[in-house]
Amino acid sequence: MRYQDRVAGIPWERIEAIRNALKGWTALHFIGGEFRPSESGEVFPTLDPSTNEVLSHAARGGEREVDRAAKAAHEAFQRWSRTPARERKRYLLRIAELLEKHADELAVVEALDAGQVLRIVKAQVARSAENFAFYAEYAEHAMEDRTFPVDRDWLYYSLRVPAGPVGIITPWNAPLMLSTWRIAPALAFGDTVVLKPAEWSPLTASKLAEIVQEADLPPGVFNLVQGFGEEAGAALVAHPLVPLLTLTGETETGKIVMQNAARHLKRLSLELGGKSPALVFADADLERALDAVVFQIYSFNGERCTASSRLLVEESIFETFVERVAERARAIRVGHPLDPETEVGPLIHPEHLERVLGYVEAGLKEGARLLVGGKRATTSFRGEDLSRGNYLEPTLFVGENRMRIAQEEIFGPVLVAIPFRDEEEALRLANDTKYGLAAYVFTRDLERAHRLALELEAGLVYLNSHNVRHLPTPFGGVKESGDRREGGHYALEFYTDLKAVGLPLRPPHVPRFGKR
Template sequence: MVLKKMFINGEWTDSYSGKTYQVLNPATNEKVADVAYGSTEETREAIKAASTAFNPWASLTAKERSVYLTNLYELMIKEKESLAESITLEMGKPIKEARGEVELAAEYLLWNAEEAKRVYGESLPASHASKRLQVIKQPIGPVGAIVPWNFPISMLTRKIGPALAAGCTIVIKPASKTPGSAVRFFELIEQINLPKGVANLVIGSANSIGDELLSNPAIKKITFTGSTSIGKKLISKSSEHVKKVSMELGGHAPFIVFEDADLEEAADGAIISKFRNSGQTCICLNRLFVQTSVKEKFESILVDKVKSLVVGNGMDENTEMGPLVDDAALEKVESHIKDAVQKGAALLTGGKVCEQKGLFYEPTILSNVNSDMDITYDETFGPVAPIYAFETEEEVILAANDTEYGLAAYFYTKDLGRSIRVSEQLEYGIIGVNDAVPTTVQAPFGGWKQSGLGREGGHQGVEEYLETKFLSIKY
């Protein structure tokens, strides 16, 4: 089995210590790959490479940078199957979902290839006849990016796409669970002949690599997707050099079903939102609020649909839900369900580990859940949908907003007035109205409150990698 290496200054690199580690397939517990395990020195070398490459890269025209991103997009589409397989083997996602992730990831490159040519400045009216006032945008500098395991390719391109489009260079640390997906992506980067040092990949110790990215003054911006607890630490450590940060952090999405909703459509949406990627997504349904008058009927529809889900190895084309990523994830699901049932929740379906080999848990529906249960405030990150009853619109808005998170929220209704009222009152960065899959490359992605800072996607995404400079020219 070939050793997966780091990519620093255009070269494939072993860890300087020679240390490696194993990546296991959560569906089979079999070894996927041996991977180089880097630390501070490799990160420092990658930062040096990114710093050296920055000025030449930033000096290219937007069109020239755009060509590299477009070529990378085309190569990703060509290599979709190999990229998808790397995702599924490392973290268990069904292969059909993995293909969809690769397609979306490639679209982020294509979108930002075009956005590179849309970084506009301004000409301002001057207060004096002999002055000319201008505002220009310039790349912030070398970027440190930390990528999660649950969407290991799309989260990578959501960072590298706008960074390179803006004229920044980048050092990327993938999640330790999914390094092979990043390695496969960097093999494509090598094929498009991206200038050395523009994009670098460092794999290994999260603490050592993260600390170097945060403490090294050459890194001007940190971009991170992951838990709120880790994000807070990164923000705090970034303050030493006042680095710019963008953070897409935890979520605890409410999914509201009003009595006037199409219940079949709402149930389908709930399944897509909750059980996609085995519930291991930051924007997935975590609290399912159903109006009392339709609760019993909706539960019946939902349970029937959930019972038909095919759970299995993600490499099987028929699989609709794969394994959890590791033992800790499985334990958290079990803990939340046990706590809820002990406190009075009703188990409608699921509720136990699957009999097959691997880290599989049955898709689970809990009813009669209340605010005394851990699952109400703690993000589960697993295939469990807790159902809460509500009576009024005002009541459910208060309950939906009763969390420190504010990433995504969903609700189903046929009432146009309600769609406007509820959308405006929910304290979330992303709202899906009768839509369980709102994410798209042309729209901003990010959260309110403790769900993050900044946005990825849309024209807002490139702005996160730019500095604004005001010019006052007197003649």
């Protein structure tokens, strides 16, 4: 398999060398500044989603490894939290530089491990470097807060202090970008980290640890434990030396984590599932809406929490617009993630493919009309055999909002189109779900757009656009999509403690109890 001399700007020989190096490599834990195998010596395989062959291995950690990592993070916190902000800034900028230096290797490893298209993953790696560079600038100024003079007699002021070691549990769809999104603010604000990556795509986490080591970050400031959620993840949730936990993952997992963390009164930041609607009105720029809707559901293999997986279209244009979506879906190029022309690659794992196919079957049983796809893709757009991989044809249903395919997060390239009569019904349908992460509105009527932006039950609303992330803005959902906001200074609410200090400017009157 060789598509051309360069893919996403990376020479093919370099891609092949990286892939071959993974075959004999084991992704280890990184604890207290050192790479370590599991005490048991156990490892587990990570699969190449394009063939389901073993790509590499990772150490299988559990309670013992988490305990060592938590203790290392706790000990390092005593020093790192007191490290001057300008020094923390220099470390973060160094990590950002090294992420850029190693960008090609990181992108190839993640494309192979997660099945995401290489050119898209390369942009995600750039975002990972940007996460560190962005929060490096916050390190020196974000802890500033307010003063409260009171009648010339008192001066109160508030300030922020690092909150403690943070446990970061990340998903498999964009492991590097989504982990650095949490790691960067934690380190910038003086916290230490224990990272537990998803077991289906563990490799770039250990590559990130190599970068941290190259940046000479003090031992214990960043720690990594590989392993399964029910073993290493559960141990991290329960560990008493890790008072803060972040999770990016599905809602049911978030509920379990919340229940277990409640026993220790841990602070949580949960970024969970979504079933985001795209509302297309007849007066919209339909070309722009078409591009945005197709990209937002079918890019990233549909494995995106903010995917516009429900398409709500005004009745007068419903059949025409949905047929245009169908034409585009039929023409999407399904193929190997290293092919420069591929638009949709394989789903992450055979279990996930079966789960998504189960939703296709459920949609048919409930009476949804299947317009496109719905089957495993066995041949690429180039005619290559895809039968060993986890490929699914981009899928489009016409259905009703009550159906499971319209109510439950599928996390694959599956879109359900639903008609609406007017703005009132569009809003009702959009909000009729347990999720509330993102929503997309396409209309030339700006008054309507702003009305809907206020009324839609979502943490993120995009008007006449797909999801374009801007780091200073708050990110997060409502209802069962999450409970916090991160991004910019909003991240301070989670990663720091707010402290109030009172200083009398004149000796205050103090009641003299017990004085006779």
